[in-house]
Amino acid sequence: MSKRVSKSGSITRRRLLATASAGAALAASPLGINLLQAQTAPIRIGMSMPQTGGLAGGGKPSLLGIEIWRDDVNAKGGLLGRKVELVVYDDKSSASETPAIYSKLIDVDKVDLLFAPYATVPTAPIMPMVKQRGLLLIGNFSFQVNSKVGHDMWFNNAPWGPPDSWATSFLDIGQKAGGKSVALLTADQEFAQNLVKTTREVAAKRNMPVVFDQAYPPNTVEFSSIIRALKAAKPDIVYVASYPPDSAGILRAVNEIGVGDNVKIFGGGMVGLQFGSVMENLGSLLNGVVNYNSWLPEKSMYYDGTKEFFEKYTKRAVEAKVDPLGYYLAPFGYASGQLVEQAINATKSLDQKGLAKYLRENTHKTIVGPIAFSADGERKESAVLQAQFRGVADKNIEQFRTSGKQVILFPESLKSGELVSPFEAARK
Amino acid sequence: MKRNGIAFWIGAALFLAAALLMTKVVSNQYPFFAGYVILQFIALAVAWSILGGYAGYVNFGTSAFFGVGVYSSVFLVKAFGAPLPVQILTAAAIGALMGFALGLLTLRMQGIFFSIATIALTIIIETAVTNWRYVGGAAGIQIQRPPVSALFDNYVQMLFFVQAVLVVLAVAISRYIQNSWIGRGLQALKDDELAAECSGVPTLRLKLLACVISGALLCAVGAPSAMYLQFANPESAFNLNYSVSTLAMSLIGGTAHWSGPIIGAILLGTTQQLLTVTISSEVNVLVLGVMLVLFVVGAPEGIIGLIRRIFRNRNEGRES
Numbered sequence: 001m002s003k004r005v006s007k008s009g010s011i012t013r014r015r016l017l018a019t020a021s022a023g024a025a026l027a028a029s030p031l032g033i034n035l036l037q038a039q040t041a042p043i044r045i046g047m048s049m050p051q052t053g054g055l056a057g058g059g060k061p062s063l064l065g066i067e068i069w070r071d072d073v074n075a076k077g078g079l080l081g082r083k084v085e086l087v088v089y090d091d092k093s094s095a096s097e098t099p100a101i102y103s104k105l106i107d108v109d110k111v112d113l114l115f116a117p118y119a120t121v122p123t124a125p126i127m128p129m130v131k132q133r134g135l136l137l138i139g140n141f142s143f144q145v146n147s148k149v150g151h152d153m154w155f156n157n158a159p160w161g162p163p164d165s166w167a168t169s170f171l172d173i174g175q176k177a178g179g180k181s182v183a184l185l186t187a188d189q190e191f192a193q194n195l196v197k198t199t200r201e202v203a204a205k206r207n208m209p210v211v212f213d214q215a216y217p218p219n220t221v222e223f224s225s226i227i228r229a230l231k232a233a234k235p236d237i238v239y240v241a242s243y244p245p246d247s248a249g250i251l252r253a254v255n256e257i258g259v260g261d262n263v264k265i266f267g268g269g270m271v272g273l274q275f276g277s278v279m280e281n282l283g284s285l286l287n288g289v290v291n292y293n294s295w296l297p298e299k300s301m302y303y304d305g306t307k308e309f310f311e312k313y314t315k316r317a318v319e320a321k322v323d324p325l326g327y328y329l330a331p332f333g334y335a336s337g338q339l340v341e342q343a344i345n346a347t348k349s350l351d352q353k354g355l356a357k358y359l360r361e362n363t364h365k366t367i368v369g370p371i372a373f374s375a376d377g378e379r380k381e382s383a384v385l386q387a388q389f390r391g392v393a394d395k396n397i398e399q400f401r402t403s404g405k406q407v408i409l410f411p412e413s414l415k416s417g418e419l420v421s422p423f424e425a426a427r428k
Numbered sequence: 429m430k431r432n433g434i435a436f437w438i439g440a441a442l443f444l445a446a447a448l449l450m451t452k453v454v455s456n457q458y459p460f461f462a463g464y465v466i467l468q469f470i471a472l473a474v475a476w477s478i479l480g481g482y483a484g485y486v487n488f489g490t491s492a493f494f495g496v497g498v499y500s501s502v503f504l505v506k507a508f509g510a511p512l513p514v515q516i517l518t519a520a521a522i523g524a525l526m527g528f529a530l531g532l533l534t535l536r537m538q539g540i541f542f543s544i545a546t547i548a549l550t551i552i553i554e555t556a557v558t559n560w561r562y563v564g565g566a567a568g569i570q571i572q573r574p575p576v577s578a579l580f581d582n583y584v585q586m587l588f589f590v591q592a593v594l595v596v597l598a599v600a601i602s603r604y605i606q607n608s609w610i611g612r613g614l615q616a617l618k619d620d621e622l623a624a625e626c627s628g629v630p631t632l633r634l635k636l637l638a639c640v641i642s643g644a645l646l647c648a649v650g651a652p653s654a655m656y657l658q659f660a661n662p663e664s665a666f667n668l669n670y671s672v673s674t675l676a677m678s679l680i681g682g683t684a685h686w687s688g689p690i691i692g693a694i695l696l697g698t699t700q701q702l703l704t705v706t707i708s709s710e711v712n713v714l715v716l717g718v719m720l721v722l723f724v725v726g727a728p729e730g731i732i733g734l735i736r737r738i739f740r741n742r743n744e745g746r747e748s
Binding site: 095107218 | 456457458460461462464465555558559565566567568570572573584653656657658659661663664667669701704705713
């Protein structure tokens with residue numbers, strides 16, 4: 001027993017010596033090797049992404065889009081001869097998690113570039129931080145998050161454009177169909193409230209009377225009384241800004257009660273009607289609704305690489321168990337990568353100021369169309385689609401892959417059909 | 429007792445000195461961001477334990493108090509551009525009033541009924557703030573930090589130190605309560621409220637006092653959070669996660685001694701921070717859940733209870 005102890009003791013000493021000398025050799029390694037490593041080390045892009053919590057349904061497909069870009073760019077040999085690597089943390093859909101995560105990305109992981117998490121709430125707390133440190137940030141579908149901060153190195157991948165463009169496009173379509181009065185139905189949540197605020201302002205500018213203006217608490221499930229009150233107000237245009245569970249509740253109530261023959265156009269800002277599972281569940285209840293979207297499988301929406309992207313996405317979405325369609329966010333995640341790819345290739349460097357200057361001054365080709373930025377880092381022109389659901393059958397997700405199920409009414413350049421109005425007729 | 433007191437204050441002074449030294453020596457920002465969150469949870473757990481631990485009144489309204497702290501800061505900054513100390517003091521005063529009102533309205537309820545009433549409080553206040561457009565309403569509000577005071581290099585380091593001071597304050601108060609007549613009274617009413625009342629313990633007054641102190645501290649801890657995030661929205665500020673985490677930390681640490689919530693918060697808070705930047709997926713939620721179940725089954729009185737049991741067993745073993 002005692003022999004064994006002494007033997008293992010001597011081995012430990014020897015090992016210790018060997019380890020120490022190896023450590024010393026490593027520490028004293030020539031500077032040349034380190035420099036070589038820096039040149040061949042991967043370019044690291046850091047981000048947090050909601051993978052649990054309320055925003056996970058959007059965060060996961062968005063991340064998959066970015067991962068597909070990473071694999072494509074690495075297959076082409078990477079950027080500046082270096083592979084691209086993603087450093088991703090889960091922010092649990094919460095604003096209180098992101099400051100620490102981005103500090104870790106910047107100060108500990110020392111990533112080369114930053115992408116923002118999906119959505120406004122997790123992004124808002126990191127805006128002042130990146131501004132203070134002078135870092136480039138590619139936004140991911142957040143809404144007007146830079147309007148107060150005024151960071152000149154912020155570029156949002158979302159097609160939003162000027163803040164009032166959503167309201168303008170929807171009310172335009174409604175007015176052309178003969179609509180005069182407006183009803184507003186809004187969830188008491190961040191995104192919906194931002195949308196309805198601009199709608200109120202645009203309606204006031206155009207002297208369109210708002211005959212019904214109702215906000216409902218988040219998590220409302222029963223809408224029949226609200227829809228009855230809305231119907232009684234006899235509006236021509238109904239603008240709804242809602243979240244996935246309530247979008248479904250509202251459409252179910254409308255199906256039972258109806259909204260009256262006056263209504264020319266119904267929808268506008270209903271979140272959820274862009275996600276495969278929600279659309280599959282609602283099926284024919286969607287018919288007639290005119291709603292915003294970011295990408296749809298209409299002929300006018302295909303650019304260089306779009307088709308190939310969706311072929312890859314469709315395969316990988318099954319493995320990753322995310323939205324099988326992935327139209328709303330995934331191609332824009334890919335486009336975020338394309339933005340930095342073009343900027344890095346053009347400037348031949350990772351200098352954040354140089355990249356920002358390039359992104360601000362040029363138009364960039366992406367799989368979601370050409371992107372140009374205005375001074376606030378949002379799109380110069382809105383590319384938010386307003387599309388009408390047509391001929392949707394129940395319980396069939398595959399039908400949404402064909403064109404004609406969501407006919408694009410706005411913008412003019414991407415239009416793929418005309419509005420069917422009034423709403424009650426379009427529902428049939 | 430006296431020697432203990434001196435040791436405690438020396439410990440507290442050393443802790444604050446270490447926190448201050450850290451802000452001077454460490455240039456990497458991440459430890460301050462992560463440390464702030466952990467310190468915040470320590471202070472919350474200690475404050476919660478005053479009512480939830482000593483008196484045994486399980487308060488699910490931590491997020492209500494925390495959120496009110498956040499929004500009182502938001503209001504003060506927007507309306508008057510008030511500095512951080514004013515924000516914290518005002519939040520504490522509002523928290524004390526809120527605790528008093530909550531106490532008056534609900535402390536005659538016991539057990540689960542009191543807990544349900546505190547959840548209702550969170551929902552009511554969150555709904556009110558959601559509809560208060562001046563502080564951003566449902567859309568939330570972004571706020572700009574003022575320049576940092578001369579003592580610190582940047583604002584997050586200052587917030588880290590401020591939170592460390594709040595931790596010391598909360599622990600000192602909690603420790604004082606445990607060792608004074610208030611703690612003994614609360615202990616008595618926790619064991620049997622009717623018996624305590626019959627023995628002359630002023631139960632309602634004691635509970636009210638615990639509610640006021642706990643409320644003031646919870647709100648005060650929430651106040652700097654507005655400046656930490658530079659953003660506030662009702663969903664984040666009144667997130668039920670604050671209530672659940674605080675409760676879990678206190679229970680895992682043990683509520684019988686003032687140090688229990690500190691141990692629980694350090695353990696759980698650090699684990700949460702580590703998991704966020706390591707596993708970082710659905711798995712981290714699972715790990716926390718499993719940890720909770722293990723502690724509830726294996727150590728129903730928390731870590732403090734476990735340690736006491738081990739010591740007791742050892743002593744008994746020696747005697748026999």
